[in-house]
Amino acid sequence: MPANNVIAEIKNLHTNFYLREGVARAVAGVNLTLEKGRTLGIVGESGCGKSVTAHSLMQLVPSPGKIEEGEILFYPPGSTTEVIEIHKLEPNSKEMRAIRGNQISMVFQEPMTSMLPVRTVGAQIMEAIILHQQVSKAEARTRAIEILSRVKLPNADRIVDTYPFQLSGGMRQRAVIAMALSCNPNLLIADEPTTALDVTTEAQILDLLRALQQDFDMGIMYITHNLGVIAEIADDVAVMYMGKVVEQTDTSSLFFKPLHPYTQALLRSIPQLDDVMARTGKNKRLETIKGMVPDPYRILPGCVFHPRCPQFMEGICDQIAPEIIEVEPDHIVRCHLYTAPAEAHTAKDARL
């Protein structure tokens, strides 16, 4: 039994997609721990498996995909002994449906498509409340209005009867968050919830999520490709590449002392406002990562990042798959640079 504040654990998760072109190993051995009141950020480029990891946790992996190996453990609150083994549940089983949307809920990227256009916002929120809690319709409506005002929607009693298309993008995303929070979840999975929104609206939503996390004391798994957003919201960060977590640590260590060459390269490839403001004359070029993400059907020998890595070591990186190494307490990395303690590598500050 893990420490008290752990809500869910993912151990050695493998999720594959069986397609005509071959087997896509979307998630290839991911370990993550989600804690109460903390936000775990997951960053990576498209196709790195960050969304599939979240979908696996909800048992929502779509059809040609399958959880192949590993464990997903959920620890319901209020009980110190009970463990729900999500990986063993059928996606549409009664047990899974009792958890999904109730104890674990999810906010999706596209606020336009994650609500049904033909039913009112209130009806959609009430549906979840009535399904998971034994309450009357009138009571559910009161709760729906309450939760809508919790997400700071003005005139919640009016919004409850509007249709999603009558709301703006930011308001709709608030309504979707309200829907996700309607049953007081212990774990909220937010899959790029602000990617489709403007910066000012994004700032509002991030602010809201932080406040709600304190109120509900829930764990958040926040998936994004935007490192700026991660720095704003996450307590801990896992960087994913090709279905693997290549580095994981607390947010400030990741930004100030990144260890994995991929993390370092990612941080250098985004435009830094400080540099722009300090520069004189013509702007300089950004650093890029050479090549592109290999296609997911190939199994690369050795480290998954070796074809693009600037610190590639021949004979090692392309031969042996690196294991997870705990370089410092709570700072793990999957890279051969840190395997031999003799060649202790002092990580350069990626913000150079």
Next chain:
Amino acid sequence: MTEQMKIPVNNINEHQTQPPLLEIKSLKKYFPIQQGFFKRVVGHVKAVDDVSLYVNEGETLGLVGESGCGKTTTGRCILKAITPSSGEIWFNDPDMGRVNVNELEHEQLVQVRRNMRMIFQDPYASLNPRMTLQDIVGAPLRAMKIAKGKELEDRVAEMLRRVGLRPEYMRRYPHAFSGGQRQRIGLARALAPNPKFLVCDEPVSALDVSVQAQILNLLQELQEEMGLTYLFVAHDLSVVAHISERVAVMYVGKMVEMAPTQELFMTPKHPYTEALMSAIPRPDPTPREKRIILTGEVANPANPPSGCYFHPRCAYVEDICKTKEPVYEEISPGHYVKCHRAAELKLSGVMNLA
């Protein structure tokens, strides 16, 4: 090659200071709201409402604002891809001289579009999946009767090389390429007639960070090699700051501020710009002292508020803001702002917020 046929009209020497390559004067685009069986017009969405800006030769002007503020519509109006309701779009065409794009007839418009081109946001939707790269990149050359046959093929190969793609890919279809490569194809198509000016409509927002950096670098390289001028429309402020010499900010169809990049980011003069600066998510987990979170929603361009459009969300609002619309004026050389209180307010830029 065909460029040799054209001798650019060189009247630059006549001017002491070079006129801007592109100058827009009170550009307006109103979309009618129709209702009922007879499509009665009941109102207008003022997508672009009295926008004035200029872009100097060889520079990049960033155009930022929230979705629905009219930045894309402005970009499209410049090429007359959609016809503006009113306004002047003065473009220094190397072949035709200074022309008002808004008044051009179809044939001249085709001519001017050799020199002003556009690249689009979505690399998946902007390329016809049934056309090969040769057809896509060669399309403007064929349509403008610039090249055909072997010459066209050579030109396409040259363009593909320029944007970092292999000429052997010419017979392939877009589906075989990744998002970043598709954006390169779109760029090759835009650059094929050897233009002067490029409207880049969110060219990197659909791309991953590592690919985004590649495309931004490519845009900068091409700008230096080919002497291009960009209007860079985007909502990602860090990207805009990185690539632009000057930045213009729009809010609900109106231009609210325009200034050189560092000046705009460090000493903004409009409260909306200040709020934007403060909202930029930055890859730095050090807590910021002060953060402005705007309340309320973006105004509806079909039914905008009275006075200054920003007044319901503005922290510095005064009575005059509610009734009188501020003037868009130059308050210091090259710094334009539309705010009643621009001169007195001390607003924070990105650095003071850090």
